[in-house]
Amino acid sequence: MPVFPSVEWFEALRNLVNNDPAYVHLGTCDAEVGVHIPDLRKCYLITFEVFECTGVREITPQELAHADFWLEMDYARWREMIENIRVTIGHPDSRHSLNTLNYALAQPLARGADGLKLDLFYRFNQSFQHFFNSAAKVETSFAEKGNATGERSTANPNR
Amino acid sequence: MTAEQPQGRPARFSTENDLGLDLTWMNVVSQWGTRARPTDKGLTLGAINIGVYGEIPEVYENDSEMARGSIPRPGAIGFGNPVREKAEVWTDTVPELYEESIRRRWRPSLDIPWESIAPLAPDLELATAQFATVLSENALVCLDVIARWLREISYGFHEVKLLMAAQEFEAGRHFEAFRKRAVINGGRLGFESSGKFLRLLSDAKSFNETSILLHVMYASFTRSWFSAAVKFSRSEGDRKLYTACAADLDRWLAYGTGRLRGMLEKKPERREQVHSYLLRGEIALTEDWRRDTPFREALAILLGGGLPGVRDGLKRLGELRALRVDDYLAQLELAGVPERRTRVFPALRM
Amino acid sequence: MAVDKNTLEMLRSETGPGLDLSWLEGAELADRVTPSKRGLILSDIATARADTAPEHSENLSLRPRGTRQILNATRVAMRLRDKADTWAGNCALLYEEALARQWSSATDIPWETLKPLPDDLELAMCQLCTHLCEVEFTAADVPGQWIPAISPDHFEVKLFLATQAMDEARHLEVFRKRALANGGGLMRQSADSAASALRSIMDASDFTEMSVITHVVGEGQVLTMFRMGEFVGLSEAEKKIFRLVAQDESRHVAFGVMHLKYIAEHQPWRREEIHSYLDRAEPSLVMHKGGRIFGTAFTERLEPLIMLLGGGRDRLDGGMASIDEITRRMVNEYMQRLSVAGFGDRRGRCIPAIEPYLDPVRN
Numbered sequence: 001m002p003v004f005p006s007v008e009w010f011e012a013l014r015n016l017v018n019n020d021p022a023y024v025h026l027g028t029c030d031a032e033v034g035v036h037i038p039d040l041r042k043c044y045l046i047t048f049e050v051f052e053c054t055g056v057r058e059i060t061p062q063e064l065a066h067a068d069f070w071l072e073m074d075y076a077r078w079r080e081m082i083e084n085i086r087v088t089i090g091h092p093d094s095r096h097s098l099n100t101l102n103y104a105l106a107q108p109l110a111r112g113a114d115g116l117k118l119d120l121f122y123r124f125n126q127s128f129q130h131f132f133n134s135a136a137k138v139e140t141s142f143a144e145k146g147n148a149t150g151e152r153s154t155a156n157p158n159r
Numbered sequence: 160m161t162a163e164q165p166q167g168r169p170a171r172f173s174t175e176n177d178l179g180l181d182l183t184w185m186n187v188v189s190q191w192g193t194r195a196r197p198t199d200k201g202l203t204l205g206a207i208n209i210g211v212y213g214e215i216p217e218v219y220e221n222d223s224e225m226a227r228g229s230i231p232r233p234g235a236i237g238f239g240n241p242v243r244e245k246a247e248v249w250t251d252t253v254p255e256l257y258e259e260s261i262r263r264r265w266r267p268s269l270d271i272p273w274e275s276i277a278p279l280a281p282d283l284e285l286a287t288a289q290f291a292t293v294l295s296e297n298a299l300v301c302l303d304v305i306a307r308w309l310r311e312i313s314y315g316f317h318e319v320k321l322l323m324a325a326q327e328f329e330a331g332r333h334f335e336a337f338r339k340r341a342v343i344n345g346g347r348l349g350f351e352s353s354g355k356f357l358r359l360l361s362d363a364k365s366f367n368e369t370s371i372l373l374h375v376m377y378a379s380f381t382r383s384w385f386s387a388a389v390k391f392s393r394s395e396g397d398r399k400l401y402t403a404c405a406a407d408l409d410r411w412l413a414y415g416t417g418r419l420r421g422m423l424e425k426k427p428e429r430r431e432q433v434h435s436y437l438l439r440g441e442i443a444l445t446e447d448w449r450r451d452t453p454f455r456e457a458l459a460i461l462l463g464g465g466l467p468g469v470r471d472g473l474k475r476l477g478e479l480r481a482l483r484v485d486d487y488l489a490q491l492e493l494a495g496v497p498e499r500r501t502r503v504f505p506a507l508r509m
Numbered sequence: 510m511a512v513d514k515n516t517l518e519m520l521r522s523e524t525g526p527g528l529d530l531s532w533l534e535g536a537e538l539a540d541r542v543t544p545s546k547r548g549l550i551l552s553d554i555a556t557a558r559a560d561t562a563p564e565h566s567e568n569l570s571l572r573p574r575g576t577r578q579i580l581n582a583t584r585v586a587m588r589l590r591d592k593a594d595t596w597a598g599n600c601a602l603l604y605e606e607a608l609a610r611q612w613s614s615a616t617d618i619p620w621e622t623l624k625p626l627p628d629d630l631e632l633a634m635c636q637l638c639t640h641l642c643e644v645e646f647t648a649a650d651v652p653g654q655w656i657p658a659i660s661p662d663h664f665e666v667k668l669f670l671a672t673q674a675m676d677e678a679r680h681l682e683v684f685r686k687r688a689l690a691n692g693g694g695l696m697r698q699s700a701d702s703a704a705s706a707l708r709s710i711m712d713a714s715d716f717t718e719m720s721v722i723t724h725v726v727g728e729g730q731v732l733t734m735f736r737m738g739e740f741v742g743l744s745e746a747e748k749k750i751f752r753l754v755a756q757d758e759s760r761h762v763a764f765g766v767m768h769l770k771y772i773a774e775h776q777p778w779r780r781e782e783i784h785s786y787l788d789r790a791e792p793s794l795v796m797h798k799g800g801r802i803f804g805t806a807f808t809e810r811l812e813p814l815i816m817l818l819g820g821g822r823d824r825l826d827g828g829m830a831s832i833d834e835i836t837r838r839m840v841n842e843y844m845q846r847l848s849v850a851g852f853g854d855r856r857g858r859c860i861p862a863i864e865p866y867l868d869p870v871r872n
Contacts, residue, residue, distance in 0.1 A: 026610065027606075027609040027610030027611070028269070028547065028605075028606065028609035028610065030547075049546070050546050050547050091745065094739045094740060094742070094748065097739055099736060099739055099752065099755075100739045100740065102736075103736070103737065103740075103834075103838065114849075115766075115845050115846065115848065115849035116599075116763065116766065116767070116849055119759060119762075119763050122732075122736065122755060122756065122759040123606065123756060123759040123760060123763065124610075124756075125752060125755070125756055126752060126753065126756055129752075169628040169631070169632060169693075170628045170629075172628075172629060172632075172822055176825060178825055178826075178829060179801065180812050180815070180825065181808050181812060182812060184632075184636050184696055184697045184808070184809055184812065184813075185629065185632050185633075185636075185822070187696055187697045188632070188635075188693070188694060188696055189694045189695045189696060190694045190695075191692065191693065191694055192692055192694075193689060193692065193694045194689070194690065194691060194692045195686070195689045195690050196690075197615075197620050197621070200615060200616070201613065201614075201615030201616035201620070202614070202615050202618070202620045202686050202690060203615050204615075204682055204686075207685060207686050207689045207690070209689070210694075212689055212694070212695065223698065224643045224646065224647050224707055225643060225698040226639055226642035226643055226685060226695055226698075228694075228695045229639050229642075229695035229696060229697065229698050230695075230696060230697045230698060231698050232697065232698040232699070232700065235698055236705065236708055238647070238650075238707075238708065238711060239711075258615055261611075261613045261614075261615065261679075262613065262615075262616075264611055266548070266608045266609055267548075267549070267608070268547065268548035268549055268550045268551075268605055268608065268609070269547075269548040269609065270548075271548075271549070273544040273548065273549040274544055278538070278541060281511035281512055281538055282511075282512050282533070284511075284538060285511060285512065285533055285536050285538070289532060292576055292577075295573060295576075296571065296572055296573055296576055299571070299573050299661055299664060299667070300571050302656065302667060302668075302671055303656055303657040303667070304657070306653040306654070306656035306657060306667075306670070306671065306674070307653075307654070307656070307657045309649070309650060309653050309674065310650045310651075310653050310654040314646060317646065317681060317682075317685075320646065320649075320650075320678070321678045321681065321682060324649055324653075324674045324675050324677070324678035325675060325678065327653070327656075327671045327674050327675070328671050328672065328674070328675040330671070331604075331667070331668045331671040331672070332608070334573070334664070334668070335551060335604075335668065338551075338554065338573070339549050339551075339554055342542060342554050342557070342558055343541065343542050343544075343549065343554070344538070344541050344542075345538035345539040345540055345541055346538060346539075347536070347539070347558070347575075347577075348573075348575040348576045348577065349532065349576070349577060350532055350576070350577045350578075350579055351570065351571070351572035351576045351577065351578060351579055351582055353579065353581065353582070354570070354571055354572075354582055354583055355583075357571050358571070358583050358585075361571070361585070361657075450581070452529045452532070453532035456528060456529065456530060456532070457532075466512060466516055466517075466520065466533075467516070467520075469520060469528065469530075470520075470523065470526075470528075473526055
């Protein structure tokens with residue numbers, strides 16, 4: 001069972017969207033999206049190209065600047081978002097979508113140095129949301145801070 | 160489709176507040192209780208044309224940007240959309256044609272299997288490039304013309320405006336698709352057309368004139384080229400390209416013939432004017448045909464299977480031309496102008 | 510030569526209808542353009558054929574860039590012949606993206622998720638949708654009236670504007686459908702001040718003037734509102750409507766920003782002119798009402814939004830607080846776009862009414 005956050009977890013989402021006609025239906029998406037969980041000191045780069053998510057890898061915080069933009073929240077917020085996605089079976093409520101989190105947080109969720117590239121968050125928002133909504137189909141363990149064993153999500157809709 | 164009948168009014172709300180808000184809009188409703196329901200094709204434009212919202216007036220007096228069926232504001236300024244008569248723009252299939260445009264949308268970059276378009280022999284590839292160049296040029300002019308007239312049509316006929324926005328989009332698609340086809344296999348863009356018909360289309364002074372030239376004449380003759388091209392195509396990609404473009408023009412024709420028919424039923428006195436526009440278009444097309452040597456010869460090469468067969472291709476081109484004219488006249492029959500068969504510009508057939 | 514000269518001569522000399530075939534002379538075939546996983550996009554063929562939009566077009570005809578000229582082609586007056594008149598570096602990219610991300614209001618919106626609402630909320634949503642019907646289609650007509658004036662050497666701009674017309678058409682119909690799908694119906698036409706704001710974009714005499722007012726100011730404002738749509742929408746259908754229209758609107762704003770950037774880089778002497786357009790357009794970003802400033806000039810947008818955000822007629826106070834936040838977001842996103850476009854100095858020159866909403870500059 002993949003642990004959030006981890007390359008394995010994001011790979012699980014990647015495999016889901018790459019076999020999902022509904023993702024293709026949204027249209028092409030081209031962006032390199034960073035994910036930053038600052039309190040766990042974890043960063044990832046997710047590459048979207050045309051109709052696929054073509055890659056996921058762990059990166060350093062310095063490398064975030066090379067992404068088109070990155071999504072940054074503390075771990076508790078990420079977990080809350082993913083658990084909401086799982087409870088709502090892939091339809092996060094209006095406090096837990098990428099778009100609303102971007103507005104609700106004190107600092108925007110989507111960040112980037114280049115305003116035009118940051119715009120990609122909005123232009124391909126549906127595709128990114130669909131990517132994260134796929135978490136509804138992924139059995140997820142959540143890493144405890146400082147504890148590598150991970151804790152099973154209590155928001156599993158299949159329990 | 161079904162719809163619930165209007166059921167009175169909503170609750171009435173006080174506008175009093177200590178926030179300085181107006182709130183009078185809460186008590187101004189057009190037709191409360193009108194509830195459109197999705198059809199088997201979803202919630203379509205036609206499905207929402209119910210109650211007062213489906214009443215399309217013969218003349219739309221309001222010259223503002225107001226949505227048809229909403230409550231007008233006294234003193235609203237005009238937006239100068241001069242085309243305001245239903246007879247000039249309408250046919251009952253407009254909502255369905257628009258939705259079909261959406262349903263059957265295609266993407267030249269992704270939906271044409273370009274990798275299947277293997278290079279042809281040089282003579283065929285160059286002829287294809289010339290053929291595609293003119294088709295591309297024609298489409299860009301159509302885009303310009305549609306954009307210009309989209310602006311002129313009253314907001315009272317938003318369905319027509321929507322359909323024309325879709326046609327504008329389709330013209331853009333045709334332009335880029337044929338531009339890509341011209342060069343993908345190493346060809347270059349060929350010669351422009353002599354442009355007589357395109358100038359006539361660009362210079363049209365009324366929507367009626369424009370629609371006759373664009374939606375009937377251009378759509379009919381160009382669709383015929385597409386149909387012929389499907390037959391001489393040697394790849395899945397080429398066949399798909401011409402088929403997709405032909406399907407778009409089928410809808411343009413459906414609109415054009417339906418609109419013309421409806422206009423003549425309401426305004427029979429305009430029949431001779433229609434013939435005048437048709438004659439001008441036929442003369443221009445004939446002149447273009449006489450002058451557009453590269454286009455004509457390119458087609459002959461394609462129909463003849465290559466340069467050595469060009470003379471055979473010319474014969475087949477002559478037959479094809481006759482078929483095109485017959486198809487055009489058949490469309491005019493659908494449009495309520497059957498007598499054009501005896502009045503068509505003679506040289507158009509030659 | 511790709512075609513054998515002797516074959517051409519032989520064909521010309523044969524009896525029968527005269528053949529010219531001169532258009533084949535000297536013609537050579539270049540390398541094939543290989544489609545990528547993105548398919549075959551405009552930039553692929555432009556790159557392969559070293560085909561770039563000229564800084565100034567001498568093409569006074571209807572032929573698209575690169576098409577070979579015939580000597581007896583008719584001449585056509587073309588108003589916009591300089592690339593800087595209309596260009597944005599991303600217009601070809603945005604065109605292809607628009608084609609790839611079309612959606613259908615008939616089938617992609619989960620209309621079945623609409624549920625009966627209290628009258629005040631249904632009225633508010635319907636009034637907002639009525640207003641948006643007006644706004645969206647004006648936004649389609651306006652760029653369209655410029656398309657014929659643009660040189661065919663800069664066809665990428667024409668293509669992008671055609672996608673904008675299609676997007677706005679879709680927005681008109683989706684908002685009309687929402688107004689008529691849940692029992693409310695259409696409501697009141699927007700107030701005269703609103704219509705004047707819309708007329709001003711139609712009255713623009715210069716493409717850049719139109720683009721600044723429409724794409725950067727007007728659509729930027731609407732975009733902020735659409736992005737807040739998930740707070741406004743009361744059903745999955747409405748939330749999805751706002752998400753999808755926001756996606757489209759983002760492309761229009763992106764074009765406007767990049768066009769302005771091109772002007773800033775290539776025609777720096779026009780800076781004061783641009784500021785004059787912004788001077789004229791910025792008042793449409795706000796409204797003074799009841800001693801307060803609101804981030805829109807339209808009563809029929811503002812008040813329904815307040816009601817939807819608050820949760821009803823009796824909860825307007827809550828909506829007011831949210832409107833303040835929307836205004837703050839809108840103003841700062843607007844400034845950020847201008848900064849990207851090279852007009853960061855607008856912070857010191859904006860109308861006083863929006864100054865209170867500006868976030869401090871981050872170092």
